[in-house]
Amino acid sequence: MAAKKKIKLKDSGVIFNAEDHTYLLGDKFLSGITPVLQRQFFPTEFEGIPKHIVDAAAEYGTGVHASCEDFDANWICDGTQEVIDYISLCSEFNLTHEASEYTVTDGKDYASQIDKVYRVSDDTFDLGDIKTYGQMTQEKTEKARWQLSIYAMLFERQNRGAKVGRLFIIHLRNKQKKDGTFDHISEIIFVNRIPSEICEDLLATDLRGEQFINPYGIPEEYRSQEAIIRELIQTKAAIEEKLNGIKAKILKDMELKNVRTWATDTMRLTRKLPTQRSSFNLALFKTDHPEYDYDQYMRVSEVAGSLSIAV
Known part of the structure; x- marks a missing residue:
């Protein structure tokens, strides 16, 4: 050749x-x-x-x-x-x-x-x-x-x-x-x-x-829906803000009365007590111990793709 x-x-x-x-x-x-x-x-x-x-x-x-x-x-x-x-x-x-x-x-x-x-x-x-x-x-x-x-x-x-x-x-x-x-x-x-x-x-x-x-x-199919997407996102944000305000008031009232659970025929409210969460700082551990091989301890899982929309 x-x-x-x-x-x-x-x-x-x-x-x-x-x-x-x-x-x-x-x-x-x-x-x-x-x-x-x-x-x-x-x-x-x-x-x-x-x-x-x-x-x-x-x-x-x-x-x-x-x-x-x-x-x-x-x-x-x-x-x-x-x-x-x-x-x-x-x-x-x-x-x-x-x-x-x-x-x-x-x-x-x-x-x-x-x-x-x-x-x-x-x-x-x-x-x-x-x-x-x-x-x-x-x-x-x-x-x-x-x-x-x-x-x-x-x-x-x-x-x-x-x-x-x-x-x-x-x-x-x-x-x-x-x-x-x-x-x-x-x-x-x-x-x-x-x-x-x-x-x-x-x-x-x-x-x-x-x-x-x-x-x-962006295809016209989605471009034409921009107004409704924006409206839905803004509505969702307003609803979440209102709901979070109600939840904060309920939690404060339950804490004052030292109540763990309230319930109606169709709704149950449960107060979770404060706690602490511990996590392992892998990045810091790797920095302190670069001589170790970590691959055999790593667990890899698939993460599905998602869509982010900024308005």
Whole structure:
């Protein structure tokens, strides 16, 4: 069997102007991927946030990107905690740098730069995106998932025979807070790839100037029930508050009269006496006795999935 040919990444031919963040292919300007996601899914992402805060966050993120790129390109560690953490993550997850700010395009309408490309084998690559948010909310994570999935599609299309392996967010942050402590974050967040045909449909829909229907978004069947769900939750909360008030009054009265049980024909009230509960602090015990093997004593049980609704 012939050995696999080592794939060399292809130059997109796109000229990126970092100052005004534009992509030029020949004499045609191409759209970036981020504006597509803003238009289609996250139009209010920065709504209500003062411009100076958005600008400061962007400046911080650009600095972290540049420092990490300097390390990958020149093996220079500038001593910042973010770069130290980046080096540690690369070692922990066995990331072999192949390219930074690698430009991909569909050759006609869209182009974008992938923060990090890591070589896995002769024909397989991992793609990473550096984020410096204070918190990777569900919305931010979902945006990065779409972003990386589209990158993967364009990457494989541009580099024939290449395969994309893992997609992940490189979450780095070390900003001082008002109280003098540091908001220190260093983690890799893996995301599941969205199929290329869905990504292609998104770009085609955006190109037509139409609104894309997100197959991962909440179905209209449930969206239309939002008002009744909210009303039921609020009613439940009001009922529980009223019931708890009645129970507290009954308990206090029973305690004053030293009564354990009251009953009617259809209801029984039983007062439970105060007590103490003891529990074993496994985490602390493990810290104090790391030499022990706990697996043989651990009992694993299945926990059913559940739904949480916040209104």
